[in-house]
Amino acid sequence: MTRRLDSSASGLAAAASILQAGGLVAFGTETVYGLGADATQPEAVARIFAAKNRPRFNPLISHFPTAAAAFTHVVACPLAHALADRFWPGPLTLVLPRAPGSTISDLAADGLATLAVRVPRGDTVAQLLTLAGCPVAAPSANRSGRISPSDATHVLAELDGRIDAVLDTGPCPVGLESTVLDLSIPSAPCLLRPGGVTLEELEAICGPIRLPDTQSDAAPLSPGRMLSHYAPHLPVRLNATAIAPDEAVLAFGPQQTPTQSASWNLSESGNLQEAAARLFAGLRALDLEGQRLHLRGIAVQPIPNTGLGVAINDRLNRAAAPRPDSALAPGSTLP
Structure with missing residues (x-):
């Protein structure tokens, strides 16, 4: 109440x-x-x-x-x-x-x-x-x-x-x-x-004020405008069910206990609210550690697409989207 x-x-x-x-x-x-x-x-x-x-x-x-x-x-x-x-x-x-x-x-x-x-x-x-x-x-x-x-x-x-x-x-x-x-x-x-x-x-x-171009990424500060949004330096691979030795891993859930040298579990209890709160910190931490260890990318294990999971997956899709300077989606060359 x-x-x-x-x-x-x-x-x-x-x-x-x-x-x-x-x-x-x-x-x-x-x-x-x-x-x-x-x-x-x-x-x-x-x-x-x-x-x-x-x-x-x-x-x-x-x-x-x-x-x-x-x-x-x-x-x-x-x-x-x-x-x-x-x-x-x-x-x-x-x-x-x-x-x-x-x-x-x-x-x-x-x-x-x-x-x-x-x-x-x-x-x-x-x-x-x-x-x-x-x-x-x-x-x-x-x-x-x-x-x-x-x-x-x-x-x-x-x-x-x-x-x-x-x-x-x-x-x-x-x-x-x-x-x-x-x-x-x-x-x-x-x-x-x-x-x-x-x-x-x-x-x-x-003085004169411009209006955003709704058909482009020219004004990403308005909600939902930018496709490639807060992309880490390392490529991001989504819905990964197997992790390569040279990948960092963004995990989710009690069964997800990777032994990678760079890993971050969004929520070991499978709580989507906790996962949302830890998402940005996790991406940043894995990006920095992955670069330090010369890893080739960040693999993201599956996250339920329900409740806050919809928002989390939307955000991860933006992180994995093609970069403005490349037609190749980050992680698309990974197995």
């Missing part, structure tokens, strides 16, 4: 405590209700995807109480500061290069070198984010593909029993998701998603 918390001091303290402990809390912003988790805890972020029944991993927006807090996790250009001064707190998300010291998990960032950050408007959400003391990753608090919720009752209709709590802050005044602006190339800002801040308002500060 999901707890319904009010926005009193005790309700806010309870919500913040749940977030700190790795739980899920839905909360109202000026746009829609978000489904929040501590963005620095990969297992907590994985719970978001599981609760939403989200079919693939996408970059998640991390929420902060102040612009100063947000800018500790990204490399902010002068244009980002100008936009923050004008529109934060408010319904604008900025995509910027990740700062070297950021603690936001790879799962929240979908393995990208950029982060999506925002400072939502509202005293209650600002208090929650301050009390939580962590970046809060929060997509809309609804089942994947359903209508975004603008009231706590909508959240409970979708997610009751699937999340720990909803902080009832009343109806959302905007009721439309935030605008997402890519500033990873400051000289060429790109509108990834229209929303609560209009294009005209943005162009008054930025």
Whole structure:
């Protein structure tokens, strides 16, 4: 049963405590209700995807109480500061290069070198984010593909029993998701998603803003845009039932106990939520160790294509997809 918390001091303290402990809390912003988790805890972020029944991993927006807090996790250009001064707190998300010291998990960032950050408007959400003391990753608090919720009752209709709590802050005044602006190339800002801040308002500060080419990989920062996505240096071979001596292995399940010199088990208990949380770290660790040992690739043992397994396999397919500079899929020459 999901707890319904009010926005009193005790309700806010309870919500913040749940977030700190790795739980899920839905909360109202000026746009829609978000489904929040501590963005620095990969297992907590994985719970978001599981609760939403989200079919693939996408970059998640991390929420902060102040612009100063947000800018500790990204490399902010002068244009980002100008936009923050004008529109934060408010319904604008900025995509910027990740700062070297950021603690936001790879799962929240979908393995990208950029982060999506925002400072939502509202005293209650600002208090929650301050009390939580962590970046809060929060997509809309609804089942994947359903209508975004603008009231706590909508959240409970979708997610009751699937999340720990909803902080009832009343109806959302905007009721439309935030605008997402890519500033990873400051000289060429790109509108990834229209929303609560209009294009005209943005162009008054930025000048001309380009729109992404939906038919190409030119704008990979919007969810699901890039086919070859966070590909390791080593080729990736999927659904491997036999492992060659010169391959690293990404394993899954209690029976998968490879003796390779480089191996990583996503979940020895076969827990897909744990596997999702460990996926990016595993790929990175095997890539580094495999290169050190001069291995020829990473073999991925089969992962069930159900529940979060759909998202995990989607992400692995992107890691194994043809690279932009090669027509040959990584791992396609392996046995």
